[in-house]
Amino acid sequence: MANKTQGIPGITDLIDKIKSGEIWKELAKAVTDSQIWTSSFRHGYADTPRNRVLQIASNVWLHLHPVKISRHALRIRFTWCMGGITFLLFLSTVVTGIILMFYYRPVGEYAYFDMKYLQYDVPFGMLMRNMHRWAAHSMVITVWLHMFRVFLSGSYKPPREFNWVIGVFLVTFTLLLSFTGYLLPWDQLAMWAVTVGTNMARATPFLGHEGPFAEFVGVSQRYDARSVLIGGSIVGPPALLRFYVLHCIFIPLVAGALMIVHFWRIRKDGGISGPL
Amino acid sequence: MAEEIKKKGAEITHDKVHVWPYLVRLEFLCSILVVVGLTAWSIVIDAPLEEAANPTKTPNPSKAPWYFLGLQDILVYFDPWFAGVVAPVLIIVGLMLIPYLDVNPKGNGYYTYTERKTAIWVYSFGFLVLWIALIIMGVFLRGPGWNLFMPWQYWDPHKVVALTSVDLPYAFGVRDYWMACLFGGVVVLGYFAVGTAAYMFLERKAIKSVGIVRMLIKVNLYLIMIGIVVKIVLRLGFNIKYIWVTPWFNV
Numbered sequence: 001m002a003n004k005t006q007g008i009p010g011i012t013d014l015i016d017k018i019k020s021g022e023i024w025k026e027l028a029k030a031v032t033d034s035q036i037w038t039s040s041f042r043h044g045y046a047d048t049p050r051n052r053v054l055q056i057a058s059n060v061w062l063h064l065h066p067v068k069i070s071r072h073a074l075r076i077r078f079t080w081c082m083g084g085i086t087f088l089l090f091l092s093t094v095v096t097g098i099i100l101m102f103y104y105r106p107v108g109e110y111a112y113f114d115m116k117y118l119q120y121d122v123p124f125g126m127l128m129r130n131m132h133r134w135a136a137h138s139m140v141i142t143v144w145l146h147m148f149r150v151f152l153s154g155s156y157k158p159p160r161e162f163n164w165v166i167g168v169f170l171v172t173f174t175l176l177l178s179f180t181g182y183l184l185p186w187d188q189l190a191m192w193a194v195t196v197g198t199n200m201a202r203a204t205p206f207l208g209h210e211g212p213f214a215e216f217v218g219v220s221q222r223y224d225a226r227s228v229l230i231g232g233s234i235v236g237p238p239a240l241l242r243f244y245v246l247h248c249i250f251i252p253l254v255a256g257a258l259m260i261v262h263f264w265r266i267r268k269d270g271g272i273s274g275p276l
Numbered sequence: 277m278a279e280e281i282k283k284k285g286a287e288i289t290h291d292k293v294h295v296w297p298y299l300v301r302l303e304f305l306c307s308i309l310v311v312v313g314l315t316a317w318s319i320v321i322d323a324p325l326e327e328a329a330n331p332t333k334t335p336n337p338s339k340a341p342w343y344f345l346g347l348q349d350i351l352v353y354f355d356p357w358f359a360g361v362v363a364p365v366l367i368i369v370g371l372m373l374i375p376y377l378d379v380n381p382k383g384n385g386y387y388t389y390t391e392r393k394t395a396i397w398v399y400s401f402g403f404l405v406l407w408i409a410l411i412i413m414g415v416f417l418r419g420p421g422w423n424l425f426m427p428w429q430y431w432d433p434h435k436v437v438a439l440t441s442v443d444l445p446y447a448f449g450v451r452d453y454w455m456a457c458l459f460g461g462v463v464v465l466g467y468f469a470v471g472t473a474a475y476m477f478l479e480r481k482a483i484k485s486v487g488i489v490r491m492l493i494k495v496n497l498y499l500i501m502i503g504i505v506v507k508i509v510l511r512l513g514f515n516i517k518y519i520w521v522t523p524w525f526n527v
Protein backbone atom coordinates (compact mmCIF):
# COMPACT_ATOMS: atom_id res chain seq x y z
CA MET A 1 0.00 0.00 0.00
CA ALA A 2 2.57 2.51 1.11
CA ASN A 3 4.72 1.54 -1.83
CA LYS A 4 2.03 2.13 -4.39
CA THR A 5 0.98 5.59 -3.22
CA GLN A 6 4.48 6.88 -2.71
CA GLY A 7 4.69 7.38 -6.47
CA ILE A 8 2.06 10.21 -6.47
CA PRO A 9 3.58 13.44 -5.14
CA GLY A 10 1.94 14.89 -2.01
CA ILE A 11 -0.54 12.08 -1.64
CA THR A 12 0.40 11.17 1.90
CA ASP A 13 -0.08 14.77 2.88
CA LEU A 14 -3.51 14.73 1.33
CA ILE A 15 -4.50 11.52 3.06
CA ASP A 16 -3.36 12.95 6.36
CA LYS A 17 -5.44 16.05 5.79
CA ILE A 18 -8.50 14.04 4.93
CA LYS A 19 -8.02 11.90 7.97
CA SER A 20 -7.57 14.87 10.29
CA GLY A 21 -10.39 16.89 8.73
CA GLU A 22 -7.94 19.66 7.89
CA ILE A 23 -9.05 19.44 4.25
CA TRP A 24 -12.40 21.07 4.98
CA LYS A 25 -10.84 24.13 6.53
CA GLU A 26 -8.56 24.50 3.53
CA LEU A 27 -11.38 24.04 1.08
CA ALA A 28 -13.49 26.61 2.93
CA LYS A 29 -10.60 29.02 2.88
CA ALA A 30 -10.07 28.48 -0.83
CA VAL A 31 -13.74 29.22 -1.48
CA THR A 32 -14.00 32.26 0.78
CA ASP A 33 -10.73 33.68 -0.53
CA SER A 34 -11.77 33.29 -4.14
CA GLN A 35 -12.59 36.32 -6.24
CA ILE A 36 -16.18 35.20 -6.73
CA TRP A 37 -16.81 34.91 -3.00
CA THR A 38 -15.09 38.10 -1.90
CA SER A 39 -16.87 40.09 -4.57
CA SER A 40 -20.28 38.74 -3.47
CA PHE A 41 -19.92 38.92 0.29
CA ARG A 42 -18.14 41.95 1.54
CA HIS A 43 -17.55 40.92 5.12
CA GLY A 44 -17.01 37.88 7.30
CA TYR A 45 -19.67 36.06 9.18
CA ALA A 46 -17.92 35.87 12.54
CA ASP A 47 -20.03 37.51 15.24
CA THR A 48 -18.02 40.66 15.80
CA PRO A 49 -19.44 44.15 16.37
CA ARG A 50 -17.95 45.21 13.05
CA ASN A 51 -19.68 42.43 11.17
CA ARG A 52 -22.98 43.11 12.92
CA VAL A 53 -22.86 46.62 11.57
CA LEU A 54 -21.76 45.58 8.10
CA GLN A 55 -24.44 42.91 7.94
CA ILE A 56 -27.01 45.71 7.89
CA ALA A 57 -25.10 48.52 6.25
CA SER A 58 -23.73 46.60 3.30
CA ASN A 59 -26.87 44.64 2.48
CA VAL A 60 -29.29 46.26 0.11
CA TRP A 61 -32.30 44.44 1.56
CA LEU A 62 -31.49 45.28 5.15
CA HIS A 63 -29.93 48.71 4.85
CA LEU A 64 -33.15 50.66 5.39
CA HIS A 65 -32.74 49.52 8.98
CA PRO A 66 -30.52 51.55 11.24
CA VAL A 67 -27.53 49.50 12.42
CA LYS A 68 -28.48 50.03 16.04
CA ILE A 69 -31.80 50.65 17.71
CA SER A 70 -32.88 51.31 21.22
CA ARG A 71 -33.76 48.21 23.15
CA HIS A 72 -37.38 49.10 23.77
CA ALA A 73 -38.07 49.23 20.01
CA LEU A 74 -37.79 45.46 20.03
CA ARG A 75 -40.70 45.08 22.41
CA ILE A 76 -43.69 43.58 20.67
CA ARG A 77 -45.89 45.08 23.33
CA PHE A 78 -44.80 48.49 22.08
CA THR A 79 -45.08 48.16 18.29
CA TRP A 80 -47.50 45.22 18.19
CA CYS A 81 -45.32 44.29 15.20
CA MET A 82 -48.11 45.68 13.05
CA GLY A 83 -46.12 47.88 10.68
CA GLY A 84 -43.79 45.03 9.84
CA ILE A 85 -46.62 42.55 9.37
CA THR A 86 -48.41 45.01 7.10
CA PHE A 87 -45.30 45.23 4.96
CA LEU A 88 -44.89 41.46 4.89
CA LEU A 89 -48.50 41.02 3.81
CA PHE A 90 -47.94 43.60 1.10
CA LEU A 91 -44.96 41.59 -0.17
CA SER A 92 -47.06 38.41 -0.09
CA THR A 93 -49.70 40.03 -2.29
CA VAL A 94 -46.99 41.18 -4.71
CA VAL A 95 -45.60 37.65 -5.08
CA THR A 96 -48.95 35.86 -5.34
CA GLY A 97 -50.35 38.66 -7.48
CA ILE A 98 -47.62 38.33 -10.08
CA ILE A 99 -48.34 34.60 -10.28
CA LEU A 100 -52.04 35.32 -10.79
CA MET A 101 -51.19 37.79 -13.55
CA PHE A 102 -49.79 34.94 -15.64
CA TYR A 103 -53.26 33.45 -15.92
CA TYR A 104 -55.66 36.36 -15.72
CA ARG A 105 -56.87 38.57 -18.55
CA PRO A 106 -58.75 41.76 -17.65
CA VAL A 107 -61.25 41.44 -20.48
CA GLY A 108 -65.00 41.19 -20.06
CA GLU A 109 -65.24 37.92 -21.98
CA TYR A 110 -62.32 36.19 -20.28
CA ALA A 111 -61.88 37.49 -16.75
CA TYR A 112 -64.44 35.33 -14.99
CA PHE A 113 -63.45 32.18 -16.85
CA ASP A 114 -59.79 32.81 -16.11
CA MET A 115 -60.77 32.79 -12.44
CA LYS A 116 -62.50 29.45 -12.91
CA TYR A 117 -59.47 28.14 -14.78
CA LEU A 118 -57.20 29.33 -11.96
CA GLN A 119 -59.36 27.62 -9.40
CA TYR A 120 -59.87 24.28 -11.11
CA ASP A 121 -57.03 23.74 -13.57
CA VAL A 122 -53.95 25.74 -12.69
CA PRO A 123 -51.66 23.85 -10.27
CA PHE A 124 -51.85 25.64 -6.93
CA GLY A 125 -54.05 28.28 -8.62
CA MET A 126 -56.67 28.16 -5.90
CA LEU A 127 -54.00 28.43 -3.22
CA MET A 128 -52.41 31.44 -4.90
CA ARG A 129 -55.78 33.12 -5.24
CA ASN A 130 -56.66 32.42 -1.62
CA MET A 131 -53.34 33.68 -0.35
CA HIS A 132 -53.62 36.82 -2.43
CA ARG A 133 -57.10 37.60 -1.20
CA TRP A 134 -56.57 36.77 2.46
CA ALA A 135 -53.27 38.62 2.61
CA ALA A 136 -54.97 41.68 1.11
CA HIS A 137 -57.83 41.55 3.61
CA SER A 138 -55.44 41.00 6.50
CA MET A 139 -53.36 43.92 5.34
CA VAL A 140 -56.35 46.22 5.68
CA ILE A 141 -56.84 45.07 9.26
CA THR A 142 -53.17 45.22 10.25
CA VAL A 143 -52.70 48.69 8.79
CA TRP A 144 -55.62 49.95 10.89
CA LEU A 145 -54.15 48.31 13.97
CA HIS A 146 -50.73 49.80 13.17
CA MET A 147 -52.32 53.22 12.94
CA PHE A 148 -54.17 52.69 16.20
CA ARG A 149 -50.98 51.76 18.03
CA VAL A 150 -49.10 54.73 16.54
CA PHE A 151 -51.88 56.93 17.82
CA LEU A 152 -52.03 55.35 21.28
CA SER A 153 -48.27 55.60 21.78
CA GLY A 154 -48.33 59.23 20.62
CA SER A 155 -45.73 58.39 17.98
CA TYR A 156 -47.10 60.96 15.54
CA LYS A 157 -45.89 63.80 17.75
CA PRO A 158 -42.80 65.82 16.82
CA PRO A 159 -40.56 64.97 15.08
CA ARG A 160 -42.72 62.29 13.41
CA GLU A 161 -45.62 64.41 12.11
CA PHE A 162 -44.61 64.00 8.50
CA ASN A 163 -44.35 60.23 8.74
CA TRP A 164 -47.88 60.11 10.10
CA VAL A 165 -49.04 62.07 7.04
CA ILE A 166 -47.26 59.57 4.77
CA GLY A 167 -49.00 56.88 6.80
CA VAL A 168 -52.42 58.36 6.07
CA PHE A 169 -51.57 58.25 2.35
CA LEU A 170 -50.53 54.62 2.85
CA VAL A 171 -53.75 53.58 4.55
CA THR A 172 -55.70 55.30 1.76
CA PHE A 173 -53.72 53.49 -0.91
CA THR A 174 -54.09 50.20 0.95
CA LEU A 175 -57.86 50.57 0.79
CA LEU A 176 -57.75 51.61 -2.86
CA LEU A 177 -55.54 48.63 -3.70
CA SER A 178 -58.00 46.32 -2.08
CA PHE A 179 -60.98 48.04 -3.68
CA THR A 180 -59.60 47.97 -7.22
CA GLY A 181 -58.71 44.30 -6.78
CA TYR A 182 -62.22 43.54 -5.60
CA LEU A 183 -63.57 44.04 -9.13
CA LEU A 184 -61.18 41.72 -10.93
CA PRO A 185 -62.88 38.32 -10.32
CA TRP A 186 -65.69 39.79 -12.43
CA ASP A 187 -68.41 37.94 -10.55
CA GLN A 188 -71.62 39.28 -9.04
CA LEU A 189 -69.94 40.09 -5.72
CA ALA A 190 -67.24 42.08 -7.50
CA MET A 191 -69.40 43.97 -9.94
CA TRP A 192 -72.02 45.09 -7.46
CA ALA A 193 -69.67 45.97 -4.64
CA VAL A 194 -67.77 48.20 -7.02
CA THR A 195 -71.03 49.59 -8.42
CA VAL A 196 -72.10 50.57 -4.91
CA GLY A 197 -68.68 52.06 -4.22
CA THR A 198 -68.26 54.02 -7.43
CA ASN A 199 -71.87 55.24 -7.39
CA MET A 200 -70.70 57.60 -4.69
CA ALA A 201 -68.63 59.48 -7.25
CA ARG A 202 -71.88 60.50 -8.97
CA ALA A 203 -72.59 62.67 -5.95
CA THR A 204 -69.26 64.49 -5.91
CA PRO A 205 -70.02 68.17 -5.39
CA PHE A 206 -69.48 70.08 -8.66
CA LEU A 207 -68.00 67.07 -10.51
CA GLY A 208 -70.63 64.34 -10.21
CA HIS A 209 -73.81 64.55 -12.24
CA GLU A 210 -75.99 64.00 -9.16
CA GLY A 211 -73.87 66.05 -6.83
CA PRO A 212 -74.61 69.45 -5.36
CA PHE A 213 -73.91 72.35 -7.73
CA ALA A 214 -73.37 70.01 -10.70
CA GLU A 215 -75.77 72.15 -12.75
CA PHE A 216 -73.29 75.03 -12.60
CA VAL A 217 -70.53 72.87 -14.06
CA GLY A 218 -72.55 71.05 -16.68
CA VAL A 219 -71.38 67.49 -16.05
CA SER A 220 -73.58 64.67 -17.32
CA GLN A 221 -74.03 60.99 -16.62
CA ARG A 222 -71.64 60.17 -19.43
CA TYR A 223 -69.08 62.75 -18.51
CA ASP A 224 -68.44 63.28 -14.82
CA ALA A 225 -66.20 62.15 -11.97
CA ARG A 226 -67.70 58.67 -12.02
CA SER A 227 -67.46 58.08 -15.75
CA VAL A 228 -63.81 59.11 -15.67
CA LEU A 229 -63.22 56.55 -12.94
CA ILE A 230 -64.98 53.62 -14.60
CA GLY A 231 -64.75 54.57 -18.26
CA GLY A 232 -68.48 54.67 -18.96
CA SER A 233 -71.78 55.05 -17.21
CA ILE A 234 -71.97 51.52 -15.80
CA VAL A 235 -69.36 49.18 -14.33
CA GLY A 236 -68.52 47.34 -17.56
CA PRO A 237 -65.43 46.03 -19.36
CA PRO A 238 -63.74 49.47 -19.53
CA ALA A 239 -64.02 49.69 -15.74
CA LEU A 240 -62.46 46.24 -15.47
CA LEU A 241 -59.48 47.31 -17.55
CA ARG A 242 -59.06 50.58 -15.69
CA PHE A 243 -59.20 48.92 -12.30
CA TYR A 244 -56.75 46.26 -13.48
CA VAL A 245 -54.17 48.82 -14.53
CA LEU A 246 -54.66 50.81 -11.34
CA HIS A 247 -54.51 47.65 -9.25
CA CYS A 248 -51.47 46.01 -10.83
CA ILE A 249 -49.35 48.98 -11.80
CA PHE A 250 -50.22 52.43 -10.61
CA ILE A 251 -51.27 51.96 -6.98
CA PRO A 252 -48.64 49.33 -6.05
CA LEU A 253 -45.89 51.53 -7.46
CA VAL A 254 -47.06 54.60 -5.58
CA ALA A 255 -47.69 52.65 -2.38
CA GLY A 256 -44.32 50.91 -2.66
CA ALA A 257 -42.54 54.22 -3.14
CA LEU A 258 -44.36 55.69 -0.15
CA MET A 259 -43.39 52.69 1.98
CA ILE A 260 -39.73 53.29 1.19
CA VAL A 261 -40.12 56.92 2.21
CA HIS A 262 -41.98 55.78 5.33
CA PHE A 263 -39.15 53.46 6.41
CA TRP A 264 -36.51 56.02 5.57
CA ARG A 265 -38.27 58.61 7.69
CA ILE A 266 -38.49 56.26 10.69
CA ARG A 267 -34.68 56.30 10.73
CA LYS A 268 -34.30 59.97 10.01
CA ASP A 269 -36.77 60.82 12.76
CA GLY A 270 -34.53 59.10 15.27
CA GLY A 271 -35.77 55.52 15.11
CA ILE A 272 -38.87 54.08 16.75
CA SER A 273 -40.30 56.57 19.19
CA GLY A 274 -39.84 56.05 22.87
CA PRO A 275 -40.13 57.88 26.15
CA LEU A 276 -37.56 60.65 26.15
CA MET B 277 -33.40 72.86 18.82
CA ALA B 278 -29.88 71.59 18.23
CA GLU B 279 -29.49 71.10 21.93
CA GLU B 280 -32.78 69.30 22.13
CA ILE B 281 -31.74 66.84 19.46
CA LYS B 282 -28.40 66.34 21.17
CA LYS B 283 -30.13 65.63 24.43
CA LYS B 284 -32.51 63.24 22.75
CA GLY B 285 -29.66 61.49 20.96
CA ALA B 286 -27.83 61.06 24.23
CA GLU B 287 -30.93 59.66 25.87
CA ILE B 288 -31.65 57.21 23.12
CA THR B 289 -28.11 55.90 22.76
CA HIS B 290 -27.83 54.89 26.38
CA ASP B 291 -29.41 51.52 25.72
CA LYS B 292 -28.87 50.56 22.10
CA VAL B 293 -28.57 47.13 20.60
CA HIS B 294 -27.44 45.92 17.20
CA VAL B 295 -30.19 45.41 14.64
CA TRP B 296 -28.31 42.33 13.52
CA PRO B 297 -29.12 39.97 15.17
CA TYR B 298 -31.61 41.36 17.69
CA LEU B 299 -34.19 42.92 15.37
CA VAL B 300 -33.60 40.86 12.23
CA ARG B 301 -34.15 37.60 14.07
CA LEU B 302 -37.45 38.89 15.45
CA GLU B 303 -38.54 39.96 11.99
CA PHE B 304 -37.54 36.57 10.63
CA LEU B 305 -39.49 34.70 13.28
CA CYS B 306 -42.50 36.92 12.85
CA SER B 307 -42.41 36.45 9.06
CA ILE B 308 -42.36 32.69 9.42
CA LEU B 309 -45.34 32.74 11.76
CA VAL B 310 -47.35 35.05 9.51
CA VAL B 311 -46.56 33.16 6.30
CA VAL B 312 -47.37 29.81 7.90
CA GLY B 313 -50.61 31.24 9.28
CA LEU B 314 -51.54 32.74 5.91
CA THR B 315 -50.81 29.50 4.08
CA ALA B 316 -52.82 27.43 6.54
CA TRP B 317 -55.74 29.84 6.30
CA SER B 318 -55.57 29.73 2.50
CA ILE B 319 -55.53 25.95 2.44
CA VAL B 320 -58.58 25.75 4.68
CA ILE B 321 -60.77 28.59 3.44
CA ASP B 322 -61.41 29.38 -0.22
CA ALA B 323 -61.86 32.90 -1.55
CA PRO B 324 -65.45 33.44 -2.70
CA LEU B 325 -66.39 33.33 -6.37
CA GLU B 326 -70.04 33.86 -7.18
CA GLU B 327 -71.77 33.56 -10.53
CA ALA B 328 -70.48 35.67 -13.41
CA ALA B 329 -71.09 39.41 -13.32
CA ASN B 330 -74.53 40.28 -14.62
CA PRO B 331 -75.49 43.92 -14.96
CA THR B 332 -79.17 43.06 -15.23
CA LYS B 333 -79.36 41.21 -11.93
CA THR B 334 -78.96 43.48 -8.92
CA PRO B 335 -78.42 41.56 -5.69
CA ASN B 336 -80.33 42.72 -2.64
CA PRO B 337 -78.63 43.86 -0.50
CA SER B 338 -75.74 45.21 -2.62
CA LYS B 339 -72.87 45.74 -0.27
CA ALA B 340 -69.61 47.59 -0.81
CA PRO B 341 -66.43 45.73 0.27
CA TRP B 342 -66.57 45.23 4.04
CA TYR B 343 -63.99 47.93 4.86
CA PHE B 344 -66.28 50.58 3.36
CA LEU B 345 -69.45 49.44 5.08
CA GLY B 346 -69.12 52.10 7.77
CA LEU B 347 -69.43 54.72 5.07
CA GLN B 348 -72.22 52.82 3.37
CA ASP B 349 -74.11 52.76 6.65
CA ILE B 350 -73.79 56.53 7.00
CA LEU B 351 -75.72 56.66 3.70
CA VAL B 352 -78.84 55.85 5.68
CA TYR B 353 -78.52 59.16 7.47
CA PHE B 354 -76.82 61.35 4.89
CA ASP B 355 -77.02 61.93 1.16
CA PRO B 356 -74.28 60.39 -1.00
CA TRP B 357 -72.45 63.68 -1.54
CA PHE B 358 -71.69 63.71 2.17
CA ALA B 359 -71.44 60.01 3.08
CA GLY B 360 -69.62 59.00 -0.08
CA VAL B 361 -67.45 61.98 -0.92
CA VAL B 362 -67.18 64.71 1.70
CA ALA B 363 -66.99 62.39 4.73
CA PRO B 364 -64.11 60.28 3.33
CA VAL B 365 -62.23 63.41 2.34
CA LEU B 366 -62.77 64.88 5.80
CA ILE B 367 -61.58 61.64 7.41
CA ILE B 368 -58.38 61.61 5.35
CA VAL B 369 -57.65 65.30 5.81
CA GLY B 370 -58.61 65.19 9.47
CA LEU B 371 -56.28 62.26 10.11
CA MET B 372 -53.43 64.06 8.36
CA LEU B 373 -54.01 67.12 10.52
CA ILE B 374 -53.83 65.21 13.83
CA PRO B 375 -50.11 65.81 14.48
CA TYR B 376 -50.54 69.50 13.74
CA LEU B 377 -53.67 69.98 15.85
CA ASP B 378 -52.61 67.97 18.89
CA VAL B 379 -50.02 70.20 20.53
CA ASN B 380 -49.98 68.33 23.84
CA PRO B 381 -46.27 67.56 24.28
CA LYS B 382 -46.96 64.73 26.71
CA GLY B 383 -47.39 61.11 25.76
CA ASN B 384 -44.84 61.22 22.95
CA GLY B 385 -43.55 57.70 22.38
CA TYR B 386 -45.19 55.82 25.23
CA TYR B 387 -48.65 54.62 26.15
CA THR B 388 -50.56 56.84 28.53
CA TYR B 389 -54.20 57.52 29.10
CA THR B 390 -54.06 60.05 31.91
CA GLU B 391 -51.82 62.50 30.09
CA ARG B 392 -53.97 62.76 26.96
CA LYS B 393 -57.51 61.70 27.79
CA THR B 394 -59.35 63.77 25.17
CA ALA B 395 -57.13 62.66 22.32
CA ILE B 396 -57.53 58.99 23.21
CA TRP B 397 -61.28 59.32 23.62
CA VAL B 398 -61.81 61.10 20.32
CA TYR B 399 -59.66 58.72 18.29
CA SER B 400 -61.01 55.59 19.95
CA PHE B 401 -64.57 56.76 19.48
CA GLY B 402 -63.99 57.54 15.82
CA PHE B 403 -62.12 54.32 15.12
CA LEU B 404 -63.89 51.77 17.32
CA VAL B 405 -67.46 53.10 17.16
CA LEU B 406 -67.93 55.16 14.01
CA TRP B 407 -65.67 52.96 11.87
CA ILE B 408 -65.39 49.41 13.30
CA ALA B 409 -68.80 49.06 14.97
CA LEU B 410 -70.57 50.34 11.86
CA ILE B 411 -68.59 47.87 9.73
CA ILE B 412 -69.59 44.97 11.98
CA MET B 413 -73.19 46.12 11.80
CA GLY B 414 -72.98 46.48 8.03
CA VAL B 415 -71.51 43.01 7.52
CA PHE B 416 -73.73 41.05 9.87
CA LEU B 417 -76.93 42.98 10.51
CA ARG B 418 -77.79 44.75 7.27
CA GLY B 419 -80.05 42.68 5.02
CA PRO B 420 -82.28 43.27 2.00
CA GLY B 421 -83.27 46.88 1.51
CA TRP B 422 -80.42 47.74 3.88
CA ASN B 423 -82.83 46.97 6.74
CA LEU B 424 -81.56 45.85 10.12
CA PHE B 425 -81.92 42.16 10.91
CA MET B 426 -80.84 40.40 14.07
CA PRO B 427 -78.62 37.35 13.43
CA TRP B 428 -81.48 34.96 14.22
CA GLN B 429 -83.98 36.74 11.94
CA TYR B 430 -84.86 35.65 8.42
CA TRP B 431 -83.65 38.09 5.73
CA ASP B 432 -87.07 38.91 4.37
CA PRO B 433 -86.69 40.86 1.10
CA HIS B 434 -90.27 42.08 1.46
CA LYS B 435 -89.90 43.45 4.97
CA VAL B 436 -92.03 46.56 5.18
CA VAL B 437 -90.60 49.50 7.04
CA ALA B 438 -92.87 52.50 7.43
CA LEU B 439 -91.26 55.65 6.05
CA THR B 440 -92.57 58.15 8.51
CA SER B 441 -89.61 60.45 8.84
CA VAL B 442 -90.02 64.17 8.28
CA ASP B 443 -87.62 67.07 7.95
CA LEU B 444 -86.68 69.03 11.04
CA PRO B 445 -88.32 72.33 10.04
CA TYR B 446 -91.55 70.42 9.32
CA ALA B 447 -91.46 68.86 12.76
CA PHE B 448 -91.26 72.36 14.16
CA GLY B 449 -94.29 73.42 12.18
CA VAL B 450 -92.54 75.35 9.41
CA ARG B 451 -94.49 74.65 6.19
CA ASP B 452 -93.21 77.25 3.71
CA TYR B 453 -90.33 75.96 1.54
CA TRP B 454 -88.08 78.98 1.81
CA MET B 455 -88.82 79.51 5.48
CA ALA B 456 -87.91 75.87 6.06
CA CYS B 457 -84.71 76.38 4.10
CA LEU B 458 -83.86 79.37 6.26
CA PHE B 459 -84.79 77.54 9.44
CA GLY B 460 -82.58 74.58 8.56
CA GLY B 461 -79.69 76.87 7.64
CA VAL B 462 -79.95 78.68 10.95
CA VAL B 463 -79.98 75.38 12.84
CA VAL B 464 -76.97 73.90 11.04
CA LEU B 465 -74.84 77.03 10.91
CA GLY B 466 -75.98 77.94 14.41
CA TYR B 467 -74.83 74.55 15.66
CA PHE B 468 -71.34 75.23 14.37
CA ALA B 469 -71.27 78.85 15.52
CA VAL B 470 -72.53 78.13 19.03
CA GLY B 471 -70.39 75.03 19.34
CA THR B 472 -67.29 76.92 18.28
CA ALA B 473 -68.03 79.84 20.57
CA ALA B 474 -68.75 77.59 23.53
CA TYR B 475 -65.56 75.61 23.05
CA MET B 476 -63.43 78.72 22.60
CA PHE B 477 -64.95 80.16 25.75
CA LEU B 478 -64.34 77.05 27.82
CA GLU B 479 -60.80 76.74 26.51
CA ARG B 480 -60.05 80.48 26.47
CA LYS B 481 -56.94 80.04 28.60
CA ALA B 482 -55.48 77.61 26.07
CA ILE B 483 -56.11 79.77 22.99
CA LYS B 484 -52.76 81.46 23.31
CA SER B 485 -50.69 78.33 23.64
CA VAL B 486 -52.66 76.31 21.09
CA GLY B 487 -53.13 79.07 18.52
CA ILE B 488 -56.43 80.38 17.23
CA VAL B 489 -56.38 78.77 13.77
CA ARG B 490 -55.52 75.40 15.23
CA MET B 491 -58.28 75.63 17.75
CA LEU B 492 -60.87 76.70 15.18
CA ILE B 493 -60.04 73.78 12.90
CA LYS B 494 -59.99 71.36 15.79
CA VAL B 495 -63.32 72.35 17.26
CA ASN B 496 -65.02 72.26 13.88
CA LEU B 497 -63.71 68.78 13.15
CA TYR B 498 -65.04 67.73 16.56
CA LEU B 499 -68.37 69.34 15.74
CA ILE B 500 -68.64 67.48 12.43
CA MET B 501 -67.93 64.20 14.19
CA ILE B 502 -70.48 64.93 16.92
CA GLY B 503 -72.89 66.18 14.27
CA ILE B 504 -72.84 62.81 12.53
CA VAL B 505 -73.81 61.14 15.80
CA VAL B 506 -76.49 63.76 16.43
CA LYS B 507 -77.98 63.14 13.03
CA ILE B 508 -78.03 59.37 13.62
CA VAL B 509 -79.79 59.90 16.95
CA LEU B 510 -82.29 62.33 15.40
CA ARG B 511 -83.15 59.81 12.71
CA LEU B 512 -83.39 56.74 14.89
CA GLY B 513 -84.94 58.42 17.90
CA PHE B 514 -87.05 61.18 16.39
CA ASN B 515 -87.66 60.17 12.76
CA ILE B 516 -86.01 63.28 11.39
CA LYS B 517 -84.91 62.93 7.75
CA TYR B 518 -83.14 66.15 6.88
CA ILE B 519 -82.24 69.10 9.03
CA TRP B 520 -81.57 71.49 6.21
CA VAL B 521 -83.20 71.19 2.81
CA THR B 522 -82.00 73.48 0.01
CA PRO B 523 -82.49 73.35 -3.76
CA TRP B 524 -78.86 72.28 -4.12
CA PHE B 525 -78.14 69.89 -1.26
CA ASN B 526 -79.73 68.41 1.83
CA VAL B 527 -78.14 67.83 5.20
Ligand code: HEM
Nearest residue numbers: 079082083084086087147155163164167168170171272273
Ligand atom coordinates in the same frame (compact mmCIF):
# COMPACT_ATOMS: atom_id res chain seq x y z
C1 HEM C 1 -48.80 50.13 4.06
C2 HEM C 1 -48.88 50.62 5.20
C3 HEM C 1 -47.79 50.78 6.25
C4 HEM C 1 -46.62 50.08 6.43
C5 HEM C 1 -46.08 48.92 5.60
C6 HEM C 1 -45.98 50.64 7.59
C7 HEM C 1 -44.80 50.17 8.13
C8 HEM C 1 -44.24 50.65 9.30
C9 HEM C 1 -43.18 50.00 10.03
C10 HEM C 1 -42.53 48.67 9.66
C11 HEM C 1 -42.91 50.77 11.11
C12 HEM C 1 -41.90 50.44 12.20
C13 HEM C 1 -42.54 50.31 13.56
C14 HEM C 1 -43.72 49.43 13.65
O1 HEM C 1 -43.75 48.35 13.04
O2 HEM C 1 -44.68 49.84 14.34
C15 HEM C 1 -43.75 51.94 11.03
C16 HEM C 1 -43.75 53.00 11.92
C17 HEM C 1 -44.57 54.10 11.83
N1 HEM C 1 -45.70 54.20 11.06
FE1 HEM C 1 -46.20 52.94 9.58
N2 HEM C 1 -46.73 51.67 8.07
C18 HEM C 1 -47.85 51.77 7.30
C19 HEM C 1 -48.90 52.65 7.46
C20 HEM C 1 -48.91 53.65 8.41
C21 HEM C 1 -50.05 54.46 8.72
C22 HEM C 1 -51.42 54.30 8.10
C23 HEM C 1 -49.64 55.36 9.67
C24 HEM C 1 -50.42 56.46 10.32
C25 HEM C 1 -51.35 57.13 9.81
C26 HEM C 1 -48.26 55.11 9.94
C27 HEM C 1 -47.47 55.86 10.79
C28 HEM C 1 -46.27 55.43 11.31
C29 HEM C 1 -45.46 56.16 12.24
C30 HEM C 1 -45.74 57.58 12.77
C31 HEM C 1 -44.39 55.33 12.58
C32 HEM C 1 -43.27 55.63 13.56
C33 HEM C 1 -43.67 54.97 14.84
C34 HEM C 1 -42.71 55.16 15.95
O3 HEM C 1 -41.67 55.82 15.76
O4 HEM C 1 -43.01 54.64 17.04
N3 HEM C 1 -47.84 54.05 9.18
N4 HEM C 1 -44.56 51.84 9.91
